Structure formats: structure tokens, C-alpha cells
Amino acid sequence: MTVSGAIPQELIKEISTIRGNITELLSSLRKLNKYLIDPANNLKGISTEISKLERILPKLRIDREISSEVSGLIERVRSSYQEWVEELEGKLGGELEELLREKGFSLKGHYPELRTSFYTIELDFEKGEANIWFGPKQEWMGKARLNPREIANKLFKIHEAVTGRKFDDDSFLSKLIDAYRGTILRRGLKEGENAPIIEVLAEMAFLMQDRKFLTDPRRENYRSYGRAFFSYDLYRLKTRSKDGMELNLTVASRRYTRKRSDFLWIPTDENGNGSYFSHIRFRRVM
Structure with missing residues (x-):
């Protein structure tokens, strides 16, 4: 028996798309697995990967059992997310205040907006990130993950850029x-x-x-x-x-x-x- 004719390009394209989606799924699951080791300090990463999984999953033609497992994982993470947010809320302010104090900064204000020196730190617990502004939310200077040390380091870097320039x-x-x-x-x-x-x-x-x-x-x-x-x-x-x-x-x-x-x-x-x-x-x- 002989087979003649080229393989349809549509078939190759469809298989390539499926492979790409599966590769993206695996990559997202690996990242999520890493973030879940310390969820309260990785809210942004968790939120990003869950959104990716929810986008990818409907496109996949995979075993129903695997699809169900991934859907269940998404649901479990979603149900635990608020608990992680509350855990972070409970410790972030105190840890950040201590780190800032070491460099001579004081911290004041209430969630979601904290203030130190010339800066406003706007906390977004849902997105898992902190936006840093110069003044009362006047000039956006940068952002960091909702991690006390990362926020502090970002603030110190911004402060040095603003105040450390030569001036006469x-x-x-x-x-x-x-x-x-x-x-x-x-x-x-x-x-x-x-x-x-x-x-x-x-x-x-x-x-x-x-x-x-x-x-x-x-x-x-x-x-x-x-x-x-x-x-x-x-x-x-x-x-x-x-x-x-x-x-x-x-x-x-x-x-x-x-x-x-x-x-x-x-x-x-x-x-x-x-x-x-x-x-x-x-x-x-x-």
C-alpha cells in the first residue's frame, strides 16, 4: 500500500497549536508549583499563572481526567487566595516598617496606602504588587511584588535615584x-x-x-x-x-x-x- 499526497497544512498547524498550548500549560503549572511553596509572598505570580491556566485550558484537547485535575487545582487556589491575602496583610506592614527603620525611614498610614518620606506605597493585595509614588500619588516611580524586602529595596533604589544626584x-x-x-x-x-x-x-x-x-x-x-x-x-x-x-x-x-x-x-x-x-x-x- 502506498500513501501519496502531502500532509494537509491545516493538520500540521493544528497539531503545532496543541503542542504550543500544552507547553504553555506545563510551564504555567511549574511556575505555580514554585509559587505555592510560599503563597502569601507570591500573590502576583499565583494570580498571573491562574489567569493563564484559565485561558489555556478551554483550548486544550487533553484527557478529561487531566482537564478535571487542572480545573480542580484552579478552584482550590482560588478558594485559598483570600486566606493568603489576609496572611500577608497581617505581616507586611510590620516587616516593612522594620526594614525601612533600618535605613532611617518611618512608615505611617493605613492599608492600602502607606507613606514614608516623600513617597506613597500603594498596596494592591489582589494583584500582589505595590506601586511606589513620589508625593501623594503624584509621580509613579515603580512597582514591586508584595514582599516587604522587595518593596523596601525598590524604595531605597528610587530614593537614591531622586536624592542622590549631584546638586549645586x-x-x-x-x-x-x-x-x-x-x-x-x-x-x-x-x-x-x-x-x-x-x-x-x-x-x-x-x-x-x-x-x-x-x-x-x-x-x-x-x-x-x-x-x-x-x-x-x-x-x-x-x-x-x-x-x-x-x-x-x-x-x-x-x-x-x-x-x-x-x-x-x-x-x-x-x-x-x-x-x-x-x-x-x-x-x-x-
Whole structure:
């Protein structure tokens, strides 16, 4: 007996799809098995893999008994999830507070929002992650798994990035005056008039670039300078006048706090207090 003709491409494609789904199923089960060793500290991973399994399972053509086993596993994990959340809630705050205290940070607030220094830590127990913001949920800085040590380490890294940059009052103020002048020139304003603070930031971001970027302005040579950096630099600026020019910041009215493009939160201390500002101006002083 001879067999002639090519194997249908549809058959090959279907088998390839089945193999891909089974491979994905096995990978997800292995990851889930690892996360279940310490479920309270792996909520995000568990949630992610359960969602994958629920998506993959209906696509599979596998033995009914195996399918039933996987479905049962999903159900058992789902039923235990809230218990793990409560376990984490019971220990996370205390452990995080201890880790932060070792580095000189204090922790305050209540779930789901905790505060330390300039930062807000927003806890999402369902997703198993913590979002870290500069200010009262003003500038998103990054996220970490809902694990006390990972949250603390992420916060320390962010804090170093914000506060550890070299800073000189005189140099910063010179750049700020140039940024202000560039903004009022572009807007057709006069010296001494208010310039939108975020437009001044855009000018500052360019002025903060080093020679490497200015001679070769490629993306990889660009040095990030965003809202949080500008906010912190304005906070730590001690000198307010230079060359007969005095810096003034305008507190944002309600009109200017509706859109992020109109205002900037600037801390007034290291305990999370601050104010919203909408404009910058430099005026001549005697």
C-alpha cells in the first residue's frame, strides 16, 4: 500500500497549536508549583499563572481526567487566595516598617496606602504588587511584588535615584533662569511674568543634558529628568536669587489642578507634606 499526497497544512498547524498550548500549560503549572511553596509572598505570580491556566485550558484537547485535575487545582487556589491575602496583610506592614527603620525611614498610614518620606506605597493585595509614588500619588516611580524586602529595596533604589544626584544651588538656579527665559520668549511674555511650570520643566530637561547628548543627541545618550527630579530639586534649592533675579513659585489655584500638565507637586518637608504649584517667575530685585 502506498500513501501519496502531502500532509494537509491545516493538520500540521493544528497539531503545532496543541503542542504550543500544552507547553504553555506545563510551564504555567511549574511556575505555580514554585509559587505555592510560599503563597502569601507570591500573590502576583499565583494570580498571573491562574489567569493563564484559565485561558489555556478551554483550548486544550487533553484527557478529561487531566482537564478535571487542572480545573480542580484552579478552584482550590482560588478558594485559598483570600486566606493568603489576609496572611500577608497581617505581616507586611510590620516587616516593612522594620526594614525601612533600618535605613532611617518611618512608615505611617493605613492599608492600602502607606507613606514614608516623600513617597506613597500603594498596596494592591489582589494583584500582589505595590506601586511606589513620589508625593501623594503624584509621580509613579515603580512597582514591586508584595514582599516587604522587595518593596523596601525598590524604595531605597528610587530614593537614591531622586536624592542622590549631584546638586549645586548656583548651577541649578542658572539653568532655571535660562529655562524660564526660554519659556517666556517662546510664549511672547515679558520678564517677571508667570511661566507655566511644566513648560519650564521641558526647557530644564534639555538644559540638564551633558555634553555627550549635546554632541550626539541619540536616545541612549539622553539623561532622564522628569517631574519627580524637578520637584525634589526645587525643594532642596536653598538659594532663591541670582544676578539680581529672584525666584517665585505660584501656588496652583483650583483651575490649575485639574490636569497634570498644569501643575507640579513640590514637597515642603521630608514627611510627605507639600503644595501644588502652577507657575514660575523671576523678577528683578534691587
